[in-house]
Amino acid sequence: MAIVATTSRFSKIAWPTLAWVVALIFFFPIFYMVLTSFKTDADAVKPEFLFSFTPTLENYANMTENYDYWRFATNSVITSVLATLFALAVGVPCAYAMAFNPSRATKDVLMWMLSTKMLPAAAVLYPMTFLTKNVFGVFDTHFLVILVLCLINLPIVIWMLFTYFKDIPKDIIEAGKMDGLTTWGEVKEILIPLAWGGIVSTALLTFIFCWNEAYWTVRLTTIDAATLSKLIEGNRAPEGLFFGRLSAVSTAAVGPIIVLGWFCQKQLVSGLTFGAVK
Amino acid sequence: MANRTIPRLLQTPAVLLLLVWMLVPLGMTLFYSFIRYVLNSTVRPEWTTPSWSNWRGFGNYEFVLNSKDFLFAIKNSLFIVGSILSLTVVLGVLIAVLINRSFPGRGIVRVLLISPFFVMPAVNAVLWINMLLDPVLGLQGIAVGAINDMAAGMQDAPLVGWFFNLWPVLEPISFRATQTSAIAVIMMVTWQWTPFAVLIFMTSLQSEDQQQKEAAVLDGASRWSQFRFLTLPHLGRPMAIVVMIQAIFHLSLYAEIEIVSRGNGNKNLPYLIGEFTNNNIGAASATGIFAVILANIVAIFLLRAVGKTLME
Amino acid sequence: MGSIVLDKVQKKFGDVEVIPPLDLEINDGEFVVFVGPSGCGKSTLLRMIAGLEDLTAGKVNIDDNDVTEVSPAKRGLSMVFQSYALYPHMTVRKNIAFPMRMAKVPQDVQDAKIEAAAKSLNLADYLDRKPGQLSGGQRQRVAIGRAIVREPSAFLFDEPLSNLDAALRVGMRLEIMELHTKLKTTMIYVTHDQVEAMTMADKIVVLQAGVIEQVGSPLELYHTPRNKFVAGFIGSPKMNLIEGEEASKHDATTIGIRPEHVSVSTTEGMWKGTVGVAEHLGSDTFIHVHNTGLDTGEGDLFTVRISGDIAVSHGDTVYLTPQMDQLHKFDAQGLRIA
Numbered sequence: 048m049a050i051v052a053t054t055s056r057f058s059k060i061a062w063p064t065l066a067w068v069v070a071l072i073f074f075f076p077i078f079y080m081v082l083t084s085f086k087t088d089a090d091a092v093k094p095e096f097l098f099s100f101t102p103t104l105e106n107y108a109n110m111t112e113n114y115d116y117w118r119f120a121t122n123s124v125i126t127s128v129l130a131t132l133f134a135l136a137v138g139v140p141c142a143y144a145m146a147f148n149p150s151r152a153t154k155d156v157l158m159w160m161l162s163t164k165m166l167p168a169a170a171v172l173y174p175m176t177f178l179t180k181n182v183f184g185v186f187d188t189h190f191l192v193i194l195v196l197c198l199i200n201l202p203i204v205i206w207m208l209f210t211y212f213k214d215i216p217k218d219i220i221e222a223g224k225m226d227g228l229t230t231w232g233e234v235k236e237i238l239i240p241l242a243w244g245g246i247v248s249t250a251l252l253t254f255i256f257c258w259n260e261a262y263w264t265v266r267l268t269t270i271d272a273a274t275l276s277k278l279i280e281g282n283r284a285p286e287g288l289f290f291g292r293l294s295a296v297s298t299a300a301v302g303p304i305i306v307l308g309w310f311c312q313k314q315l316v317s318g319l320t321f322g323a324v325k
Numbered sequence: 326m327a328n329r330t331i332p333r334l335l336q337t338p339a340v341l342l343l344l345v346w347m348l349v350p351l352g353m354t355l356f357y358s359f360i361r362y363v364l365n366s367t368v369r370p371e372w373t374t375p376s377w378s379n380w381r382g383f384g385n386y387e388f389v390l391n392s393k394d395f396l397f398a399i400k401n402s403l404f405i406v407g408s409i410l411s412l413t414v415v416l417g418v419l420i421a422v423l424i425n426r427s428f429p430g431r432g433i434v435r436v437l438l439i440s441p442f443f444v445m446p447a448v449n450a451v452l453w454i455n456m457l458l459d460p461v462l463g464l465q466g467i468a469v470g471a472i473n474d475m476a477a478g479m480q481d482a483p484l485v486g487w488f489f490n491l492w493p494v495l496e497p498i499s500f501r502a503t504q505t506s507a508i509a510v511i512m513m514v515t516w517q518w519t520p521f522a523v524l525i526f527m528t529s530l531q532s533e534d535q536q537q538k539e540a541a542v543l544d545g546a547s548r549w550s551q552f553r554f555l556t557l558p559h560l561g562r563p564m565a566i567v568v569m570i571q572a573i574f575h576l577s578l579y580a581e582i583e584i585v586s587r588g589n590g591n592k593n594l595p596y597l598i599g600e601f602t603n604n605n606i607g608a609a610s611a612t613g614i615f616a617v618i619l620a621n622i623v624a625i626f627l628l629r630a631v632g633k634t635l636m637e
Numbered sequence: 638m639g640s641i642v643l644d645k646v647q648k649k650f651g652d653v654e655v656i657p658p659l660d661l662e663i664n665d666g667e668f669v670v671f672v673g674p675s676g677c678g679k680s681t682l683l684r685m686i687a688g689l690e691d692l693t694a695g696k697v698n699i700d701d702n703d704v705t706e707v708s709p710a711k712r713g714l715s716m717v718f719q720s721y722a723l724y725p726h727m728t729v730r731k732n733i734a735f736p737m738r739m740a741k742v743p744q745d746v747q748d749a750k751i752e753a754a755a756k757s758l759n760l761a762d763y764l765d766r767k768p769g770q771l772s773g774g775q776r777q778r779v780a781i782g783r784a785i786v787r788e789p790s791a792f793l794f795d796e797p798l799s800n801l802d803a804a805l806r807v808g809m810r811l812e813i814m815e816l817h818t819k820l821k822t823t824m825i826y827v828t829h830d831q832v833e834a835m836t837m838a839d840k841i842v843v844l845q846a847g848v849i850e851q852v853g854s855p856l857e858l859y860h861t862p863r864n865k866f867v868a869g870f871i872g873s874p875k876m877n878l879i880e881g882e883e884a885s886k887h888d889a890t891t892i893g894i895r896p897e898h899v900s901v902s903t904t905e906g907m908w909k910g911t912v913g914v915a916e917h918l919g920s921d922t923f924i925h926v927h928n929t930g931l932d933t934g935e936g937d938l939f940t941v942r943i944s945g946d947i948a949v950s951h952g953d954t955v956y957l958t959p960q961m962d963q964l965h966k967f968d969a970q971g972l973r974i975a
């Protein structure tokens with residue numbers, strides 16, 4: 048290949064090295080956070096212990112005592128998982144119908160759904176607070192957080208599923224019809240097996256978005272349904288006293304999600320660009 | 326046709342949910358934006374309940390437009406969003422081109438690069454403003470301190486001592502002041518969203534026509550001309566999409582501002598709405614409507630771009 | 638059994654009428670081919686028979702039963718798709734078994750039928766592979782296998798061979814014809830390939846813009862095309878259609894002469910022209926002749942097909958003489974003049 052032939056030895060070493068350097072710079076803040084999480088609060092602010100220190104697990108051991116971590120983590124898990132499942136339960140049938148029985152309105156409906164995602168949340172802050180607190184009395188409940196997380200992610204869920212379903216050849220569904228499948232059979236025998244990868248990555252991505260959500264989870268909760276976002280936000284200014292423990296709780300809050308994220312990088316692109324970049 | 330009913334039925338729950346979600350709160354905001362509505366008022370207690378009799382017309386909008394905070398918040402929003410956009414796009418293209426080749430450990434490089442995107446905004450802000458940027462205890466403070474110490478230590482050294490004597494003592498920057506905290510927000514969000522741009526540009530680069538590139542090589546195009554005349558135009562569309570999606574996300578940036586800037590005067594539109602909401606709901610609602618309009622201006626362009634690819 | 642009668646079937650997509658009301662009878666055991674230009678509604682018509690497309694009006698009868706409102710699976714038809722439409726997540730065996738599983742056929746009967754189908758379609762070695770691991774021809778066989786095991790009253794094929802390369806296409810064409818001889822089941826076959834239509838069909842249905850232009854055996858269509866459209870559509874290379882002065886000599890608006898019914902001479906003949914391109918295929922030679930002075934609708938280009946080889950090349954002057962008994966005449970409406 049001509050392109051390979053023109054590559055000099057210098058560029059063979061220099062560019063990859065640069066790429067590595069850039070990647071390490073970008074990862075450094077995370078690395079530094081993880082590193083600090085193994086220092087005592089006292090060590091964490093001492094320059095002499097920057098990279099050489101006696102590692103300790105006490106920050107992790109004391110997470111419950113210091114921050115009541117598990118309560119917030121449990122809330123995050125419950126709300127994110129249920130919101131994801133609920134969004135899928137509503138989104139799969141909708142995307143299925145849109146992909147395989149499109150009407151002339153389908154495109155407009157999809158665009159409209161997307162536009163709801165683009166409304167700035169802050170614009171409806173007071174009505175939401177008022178409605179949930181004074182009218183429905185669901186302020187600071189798991190139900191509310193789940194519902195809101197589901198609603199704000201529903202457009203993305205439907206869009207992602209729609210793009211996956213649309214890639215399934217219509218012929219296969221029709222072959223199924225000829226072979227005697229019912230609507231439910233189509234979903235069970237063809238749609239779900241074929242789009243399984245897409246459904247799973249949609250679920251993963253939705254879960255990540257729910258977990259990281261930091262507007263409604265902060266503004267519509269106080270204690271009972273507060274998630275990790277709220278916990279971290281509440282400890283925004285530790286005045287340097289608690290860098291060790293704060294790093295530990297932060298690491299615990301983002302670690303699992305980063306790892307999950309590694310597994311759905313590819314889907315992230317189509318999910319976040321609504322299928323416009325493939 | 327009978328077989329239209331099942332598809333309709335399947336779409337109904339989603340459509341209904343989103344319809345209610347969109348119309349009810351937004352309708353209330355619209356209503357409140359035209360009436361006098363405050364949470365506490367000893368002088369005018371009738372204003373504390375929303376009612377048509379408190380109609381104020383465009384009064385709230387006028388009030389908001391004339392308030393210093395609003396202009397500042399708009400300017401600041403645009404400053405923050407604009408800076409983030411330019412930084413992420415430029416960095417994104419450069420990094421995407423840089424890693425769009427095969428080299429040892431490319432998979433790991435990708436994984437390292439994408440990681441910041443998955444950090445929750447609250448952690449991102451807390452991490453940067455404390456552990457990294459704190460002028461005394463953060464990495465910035467430590468680095469500045471180390472440089473100063475080194476300079477001080479060298480002042481007595483023979484031969485080079487005079488040189489370090491001339492060295493000024495460095496002052497670490499506090500990122501909690503009004504203007505610098507906007508810079509801190511730009512830094513942390515750029516760190517978080519550059520990976521997103523990289524990922525999208527890389528995906529798009531992989532669909533670049535290799536034969537076209539080979540043809541260009543045969544035509545004697547230099548690396549730079551290839552980049553300038555083939556790669557950049559190819560990235561035009563993804564760039565537009567990255568810009569629009571980020572614009573929409575960052576116009577409603579909240580956690581970072583809240584954590585970095587609480588009480589120091591730095592604000593953007595969502596933050597300002599939060600402040601108004603403490604008492605003046607009318608003003609908060611009018612500001613909200615402005616935010617909706619601003620977001621819609623971007624959204625129209627984005628929807629158009631997305632819509633083109635939708636049905637193929 | 639498998640006689641199919643279409644009674645004034647009509648199809649509209651929104652306001653666009655793709656198929657105006659149309660009647661067609663297909664007898665049991667017939668091999669019927671639908672041909673027509675792209676977008677003329679062949680697939681739509683086939684899918685209406687299959688039940689995959691609702692009728693806007695009219696009735697579909699299979700074996701004298703009105704099946705218009707019957708679901709696709711209950712019509713007792715099998716369909717083979719252009720894209721094969723195999724279930725990619727199932728093995729070949731499971732693919733073939735699928736319609737039987739849906740119909741709750743007992744397992745031992747299923748196994749026996751799969752065995753038989755695999756044997757007759759040369760798939761025995763591939764039964765445990767997934768479709769992704771098969772070649773195009775093998776996939777097509779699996780699709781046919783899946784159609785056979787249902788023992789349908791009619792097979793529907795929608796351009797089943799168009800994704801295969803030329804050599805495979807010939808082979809599969811023969812296999813499908815053998816299958817028809819063996820099973821004697823009604824087959825409806827959509828194609829836009831001339832050769833497939835001419836060689837396979839008992840009966841060809843020529844469609845244009847959703848309208849049936851002619852129904853007949855391949856040779857009927859070849860020898861007595863009902864109108865100009867069919868005349869131009871059936872046969873390859875296309876029939877030469879001549880208008881103007883030359884046509885009026887025969888009391889017609891248009892006269893048609895097939896390329897193979899013209900003799901070529903370098904010395905004398907009825908019409909004179911110069912050779913543009915001569916395609917020497919060995920067995921045949923196609924000569925595209927210019928400057929004939931004839932109004933052929935493509936300037937004055939005239940195509941001739943000569944059996945065997947003839948030593949002419951670009952720029953040569955040639956003389957053309959049509960065989961008068963093979964002349965087709967059409968009136969102002971484009972209809973054949975007897």
Ligand SMILES: Nc1ncnc2c1ncn2[C@@H]1O[C@H](COP(=O)(O)OP(=O)(O)OP(=O)(O)O)[C@@H](O)[C@H]1O
Pocket residue numbers: 650655673674675676677678679680681682829
């Ligand atoms: N779902 C649909 N909605 C609207 N128009 C349609 C639809 N399906 C087909 N058509 C239109 O109906 C006409 C007939 O289509 P059909 O697929 O039957 O053509 P065809 O003869 O099979 O063509 P080809 O040889 O290209 O396969 C075309 O003009 C097509 O655009």
Ligand SMILES: [Mg+2]
Pocket residue numbers: 679680681795
């Ligand atoms: Mg077709």
